[in-house]
Each structure stands twice: as C-alpha cells, then as structure tokens.
Amino acid sequence: MPEQIDNEIENVSVITLGCAKNMVDSERFSGMIKANGLDVISNPDEADALIINTCGFISAAKEENIQVIMEAAHLRAEGKFKNLIVTGCLSERYDEDLKEQIPEIDYVLGTNSDEQILKILIGDGKYELRGERLLSTPSHFAYLKISEGCNQKCSFCAIPLMRGKHVSRTMESLIEEAEGLAQKGVKELIVIAQDTTWYGLDIYKKRALPELLKKLSEINGIEWIRLQYAYPRQFPMEIIDEIANNPKMCNYIDIPLQHGSDKVLKSMRRGVKRQEMEDLINSFKEKSPGIAIRSTFISGYPNETLEDQEEFKDFLRTMKFDRVGIFKYSKEEDTGAFILGDPISDEEKERRYDELMLLQQEISFEHNKSKIGQELRILIDEQLETKAVGRSEFDSPDVDNIVIFERETNLPVGEFVMAKIVDAGEYELYAEII
Numbered sequence: 493m494p495e496q497i498d499n500e501i502e503n504v505s506v507i508t509l510g511c512a513k514n515m516v517d518s519e520r521f522s523g524m525i526k527a528n529g530l531d532v533i534s535n536p537d538e539a540d541a542l543i544i545n546t547c548g549f550i551s552a553a554k555e556e557n558i559q560v561i562m563e564a565a566h567l568r569a570e571g572k573f574k575n576l577i578v579t580g581c582l583s584e585r586y587d588e589d590l591k592e593q594i595p596e597i598d599y600v601l602g603t604n605s606d607e608q609i610l611k612i613l614i615g616d617g618k619y620e621l622r623g624e625r626l627l628s629t630p631s632h633f634a635y636l637k638i639s640e641g642c643n644q645k646c647s648f649c650a651i652p653l654m655r656g657k658h659v660s661r662t663m664e665s666l667i668e669e670a671e672g673l674a675q676k677g678v679k680e681l682i683v684i685a686q687d688t689t690w691y692g693l694d695i696y697k698k699r700a701l702p703e704l705l706k707k708l709s710e711i712n713g714i715e716w717i718r719l720q721y722a723y724p725r726q727f728p729m730e731i732i733d734e735i736a737n738n739p740k741m742c743n744y745i746d747i748p749l750q751h752g753s754d755k756v757l758k759s760m761r762r763g764v765k766r767q768e769m770e771d772l773i774n775s776f777k778e779k780s781p782g783i784a785i786r787s788t789f790i791s792g793y794p795n796e797t798l799e800d801q802e803e804f805k806d807f808l809r810t811m812k813f814d815r816v817g818i819f820k821y822s823k824e825e826d827t828g829a830f831i832l833g834d835p836i837s838d839e840e841k842e843r844r845y846d847e848l849m850l851l852q853q854e855i856s857f858e859h860n861k862s863k864i865g866q867e868l869r870i871l872i873d874e875q876l877e878t879k880a881v882g883r884s885e886f887d888s889p890d891v892d893n894i895v896i897f898e899r900e901t902n903l904p905v906g907e908f909v910m911a912k913i914v915d916a917g918e919y920e921l922y923a924e925i926i
Contacts, residue, residue: 493688501529501565501574501613505539507564508628509557510547512684512720514580515628516637518545523624528614529794531584532626534617541575541613546582548758550822557582565596569822577612581604581654603655604640609706618719625669630873632906633680634673634717638666638704642686645721646750646792646822647828649785651686658687660695667711674713679906680871681714682888687723689731702730705831709740715908718786718872718888720746727772729779736780740909742885745776746815752807756793759788767808773811784817784886785810787818791848792833793821808851815892816852858885860893860916867926870895870911872903882909884921 503523508518521543522532530579536542544565547553561578568576568921577599584602585588593602627634642649643655670681671680683705685691694698708717717740722731724747735741751757764772776783778792796804808816820841823834836844870882880903881895887893895911898902903925911923 498829501530501540503533503860504541504543504546504613505533505536505540505573506543507536507560507561508515508545508657510545510549510553512635512682513637514545514547514574516625516635516684517580517603519542519625519628521609522626522628524610525608525613526626527624528610530613531647536564537572539573541577542568542573543579543609546578546580548580548582548585548650548757550818550819550824552822554582555644556771560593561590561597565594567613567868568596568598575599575612577601577609579603579609581651581683584654585650603772608792611625622829622924625673627676627678629889630678630906632871632873633682634678634804635682635684636673637661637672637684637848638668638688638701640684640689642689644687644725645761648750648793648824650824650827653826655686658694658703660688660693662690662695663692663700667707670708670711670714677713677906679714679908680716681708682718683708684721686721688719689723689727692774693738694718699728701727702734705731705734705741706738709738715740715744718742718885722747722890723771724772729775731832732776732779732783737781743780743782743885744784745771745886746788746888748788750788750790751796751800752789752804753794753796754803756796756800757806759795759829759832760790760793766803770811772805784814785811786817786892787813788817789848790819790821791845792836794823794835795827795839796821796836796844801847804812805848805851808848808855809920812855812859813852814856815888816856817891818845818852856893857916857918860918860921863913863921866913868895868911868913868923870909870923872905872907872909875901875903875905877901880913893921895923897923899926902924 506518526532546557575598577602585602605885639660641658642652643658868884872882874881879898880900882895910926913921916924
C-alpha cells in the first residue's frame with residue numbers, strides 16, 4: 493500500500509478519461525474522498541492533489557492520455573499542485589513505463605485502486621463507504637456498473653489484460669446503490685459493464701441479468717433503465733423479454749457486433765457468424781417491436797480485405813441498425829491479433845471508416861424521418877439560451893441522437909415531457925411540446 497502524502501491535502505481534482513465505466517470508477521472514489529472530509533473540485537490549478545483516471549483502450553486513447561498526463565506533469569513541476577496520482581487502465585498496463593518516463597508522477601496506480609487512493613490522501617480512511625458516489629453526470633441519469641472485467645477472448649481487445657476476469661457485483665449491493673441514486677434524483681439508470689450478459693455466472697452460477705433488471709425497475713423514482721454492452725454470443729433471450737414486457741425498460745439495446753464478415757469475425761474470435769447475428773437481431777425486433785438497436789464495429793482489422801469491407805457494408809444495409817459507432821483498428825500488445833501486424837495504412841482505414849459512416853448516416857436519416865409525426869416521451873437533458881435538448885428512450889446520452897426543441901427556453905431539466913416530432917436530421921429530431 494502506498495505511503496500517505498506528507499503534504500496537508502484539503503482538496504482534490506479528478507480528470508476522467510475514456511468510457512462511462514471509467515467515469516463510474518472516478519465517481520466512486522471521488523465520493524469516498526469527499527466522505528472522508530476532503531473537497532473534490534473541478535479546477536486542477538486550485539487543487540492540492542490531481543488524480544488522472546486513465547484509459548488504455550486503443551492507440552488514439554493512449555496518445556490522448558499521455559498528452560494529458562504530460563501537461564499535468566508540467567504543472568506539477570511548476571508547483572501548481574502538490575501531488576499527481578495516475579490510476580486506471582493505462583497505468584495498470586504501463587506502470588513501469590510511466591514511472592520511468594514521467595518522474596513528476598508521484599503515484600502510479602492501476603485499476604480498482606480506491607483504497608490505495610484513500611490511503612495516500614487520508615491514511616486510515618473509511619474504506620467501507622463503497623456506496624458513495626459523486627456524480628459527474630447531470631443529476632437525472634447515472635451509470636450503474638454491474639461487474640468488472642471480461643471473460644471473452646476477442647483477439648483485438650486488451651481489456652482483460654487491464655481489468656482482469658469477469659467479477660459480478662452482488663445483486664444486493666447494486667440495488668442498494670441504485671436506491672441511493674434514486675434518492676438523489678436519478679430517473680434513468682444506464683446499466684453497463686465490460687459484458688453485461690455475463691452478469692451472475694460467477695456468483696450465482698446463472699445469467700442473472702434479467703432478474704437484476706426486474707429488481708431495479710421496482711425502485712421508486714427510477715423511470716428508465718437502459719442496457720448497454722451486451723455480448724451477442726449465447727445471448728440470453730430473457731433479457732429481450734424483460735425489455736419487451738417491463739414498462740420501465742427502455743426499448744433499446746447496445747450490442748457490440750464488431751464486423752459483418754465471417755472471415756474477420758472468426759479471426760476476431762467473436763464466437764458468432766453473420767447469420768447468427770442477423771437471426772439474433774431479427775429475434776429482438778420480433779419480441780420487442782420498435783426496439784432501437786445500437787452496435788459498435790471495428791474497421792481496418794489486419795486481415796480485412798476490400799471484399800470483407802463490402803460484406804460489412806452489406807451487413808449494415810441489411811440490418812439497418814438505429815445507432816452505430818465505428819472504431820478504426822488499433823494494434824494492441826499481448827492481444828491475439830498483435831501477430832497479424834497492422835498492414836492497412838491509416839489513410840485506407842480512414843477511407844473505409846468514412847464509407848461505413850456515410851452509409852450509416854443515410855440509414856440513420858431514414859430512421860429519423862420515419863419518426864416525424866410521432867408522439868414521444870422525452871427526457872430533458874439541457875436548457876440552453878434559445879432551445880432545449882433532450883432524448884427519447886431510443887437514445888443513450890453522449891453517443892446517440894438528440895431531440896431539439898428550437899423555441900423552448902424554460903423546459904425543466906431532468907423531467908419528462910410529451911412531444912411531437914416535427915422534423916428530422918441525420919442524428920437529431922426536432923420536436924414541439926404537445
């Protein structure tokens with residue numbers, strides 16, 4: 493365990509890089525820090541200590557992280573704050589490199605480092621305060637991370653190297669946390685993990701996600717529950733039954749599929765073929781009509797040919813996903829695909845990426861135009877000077893579409909309104925209050 497900081501620390505600033513799962517980690521240890529008597533402030537220049545919670549997912553993310561750390565190290569050298577702590581995925585994987593190359597870092601920690609952080613900042617802290625979270629999202633929605641790590645063996649992914657094997661949280665702890673969030677005014681829970689469909693297999697010896705979703709929906713104050721990061725292999729269809737039949741479940745699912753070519757999928761070690769994915773998605777649509785399906789994909793995988801790219805495009809045309817995110821392949825050390833090298837140039841990756849995103853933009857526009865005239869329940873996220881912005885149940889914050897009220901200046905943030913869709917763009921709907 494690291495030694496406690498010698499300097500007197502009164503406040504701490506936290507910079508979070510990467511995904512929503514990282515955000516939850518930061519919210520958790522920020523809440524624990526605050527519960528132990530220190531202030532958590534937004535401006536690093538005014539902080540006694542700075543914590544950077546890092547992401548090590550792909551090369552672009554690592555480069556961004558290193559830049560942020562280097563800037564912080566420069567400020568540390570100038571005495572802008574007393575201590576610099578680096579934690580999270582990047583430091584879990586490259587701790588020795590960071591220590592050697594950026595000596596201005598006072599402490600290099602890995603993932604799941606809550607107690608180490610408290611030990612450094614406070615000494616003998618109240619480590620049992622696991623339910624404390626200091627939300628960094630708007631107060632009406634929050635992410636609920638139900639497990640840590642991943643047991644899948646995808647050839648491109650370094651997450652198991654950084655986060656370890658899948659470990660589910662107990663249902664009791666999750667219900668307690670969700671109840672606390674509801675008491676703080678949270679109306680929408682976004683259920684996340686590295687792999688949400690694996691939930692429960694380690695501690696309950698069964699896939700317990702449907703049961704968890706049902707129990708979460710019984711919490712007073714929670715009105716929407718949204719599911720993300722659902723792995724497609726051996727997908728438990730009871731999850732879709734719960735989405736279809738539970739009125740608090742958003743008619744939405746995020747299911748990363750990664751590619752549309754069987755050859756590439758096999759090399760990726762995904763454990764599913766294109767036809768199986770098509771059958772699964774069609775089953776979703778049959779069981780829960782109108783469901784919005786989001787997926788993420790990788791373009792430019794090492795053995796991806798132009799023929800594979802065409803199969804990929806055909807898959808998108810055939811399935812017409814509501815929401816799509818695409819990452820350009822990043823070669824990661826110690827992963828199964830590393831031996832394949834990185835033969836596709838950055839320029840060609842960009843070209844293939846652009847092709848795919850242009851195709852999906854057309855599909856998204858068609859989906860959005862079909863909603864003109866519909867009446868939807870909208871959760872207001874933001875009130876700007878001349879307009880308000882919200883989301884329907886078909887959209888997750890930050891990554892999906894938005895609903896814009898062009899002439900509304902006093903809609904209640906964090907509340908639901910009924911609205912009629914009057915116009916559409918590629919990634920936004922325009923609405924009027926009913």
